[in-house]
Amino acid sequence: MCALLYARCAGRRLVQNSQWLQRLCVKNQIKGYRVLAIETSCDDACVTLMDRYSPDEAPKVVDERKVTLDSASAGGVVPTDAANHNRKNISKLVNQMIIDNKWGSAETKPDLVCATRGPGMVGSLAGGYQLACGLSIAWQVPLVGVNHMLGHLMVVRMESNGKEPQYPFLSLLVSGGHTMCVLSHSLTHHEILVDTVDIAAGDALDKCGRELGISGNMIGREVEKLLDQHREEWGKPVEIMVKEPMLNQWDRKDSLQYSFASFNSQVKNTLKKFYSSEIPQDETIKARLLFRFQQTIFQHMISKIKLAIKIHKLDVKNFICSGGVSSNLYLRKMLKDQLGPAGIENFYFPEPRLCTDNATMIGWAGIELYEQGYTTDIGTTVIRKWPITKLLELEGWERKPNNL
Known part of the structure; x- marks a missing residue:
């Protein structure tokens, strides 16, 4: 009887120690998180789902989709048409992606929502950003309002998980x-x-x-x-x-x-x-x-x-060319041929799909901001002009030491 009681007590201590060790590991491990990103600054309704499964590796792009307004017959983008296009399509895109990837349950919902806040056409921006604010409230997760230009700037850093190119x-x-x-x-x-x-x-x-x-x-x-x-x-x-x-x-x-x-x-x-x-x-x-x-x-x-x-x-040794025109191969050749002799050693260009407006660049820029402690208040609105030189001067930023 005494031996049996001793074994039971020892077993209980073993279980308790195992549970304590598990809690310690979880406490000291950086938690992975899921990201939903939205871009609607002009005539593209764009959504991306990203899995930030490890802080030491580039995030996995789980799914990315885009619906572009056909403006050929209009001879260019008409702002009201673009706004209606984005408002009509962005909610459908998000809903279908959540369903298709089974990200709708409490266990699999996104942990962070990123959306373009500006610069851009106000009517277009509003459709995506307001949806992002609503999802942030419904899911009770943080929101990051991203500068569109910062998205273009940072997207080439995603492949190296933010290590290249180095600043400046x-x-x-x-x-x-x-x-x-x-x-x-x-x-x-x-x-x-x-x-x-x-x-x-x-x-x-x-x-x-x-x-x-x-x-x-x-x-x-x-x-x-x-x-x-x-x-x-x-x-x-x-x-x-x-x-x-x-x-x-x-x-x-x-x-x-x-x-x-x-x-x-x-x-x-x-x-x-x-x-x-x-x-x-x-x-x-x-x-x-x-x-x-x-x-x-x-x-x-x-x-x-x-x-x-x-x-x-x-x-400066590192050079990035980004944006829709950056996919032009002749431009890339001219840049290398003429800026190489001017002292530039390393050239970075996004993949063709990431040159034009896309939500993946907004997701990555949002991740970089979030991991430096930046989130955005859900009471904020979109802005037509937002110089990248005044990135943090816009009202609505909230800052913690870090969000990891």
């Missing part, structure tokens, strides 16, 4: 809505070295393409497709009136600014002078014209980056 690094953010050269000192400290005074480079490329008869929902991609089919025409002589802006003294030659608005009029002047205002029907001639305009637009961006490096005496 230089970036060219280029798309249909923005073109700027940025010097990043840390996750929350960014300096714009060159910004556009009028339209973005992607917008200029689209306008040139339309003037030369290119149609479709994504003009830039259609232009690149045509040029790829006629690579032998690249650089061949063609009658054209095109010059890089801001090369003359009266153009403020040493100004750290971009200007792309003139390219549209340069296309029209070329067609008027050499082609009687008619669009050339010969595909090879059209390819030569498109190549020259594209090349000059790209050169304008690179010339100003080189000027910024010179004026600021930058000693």
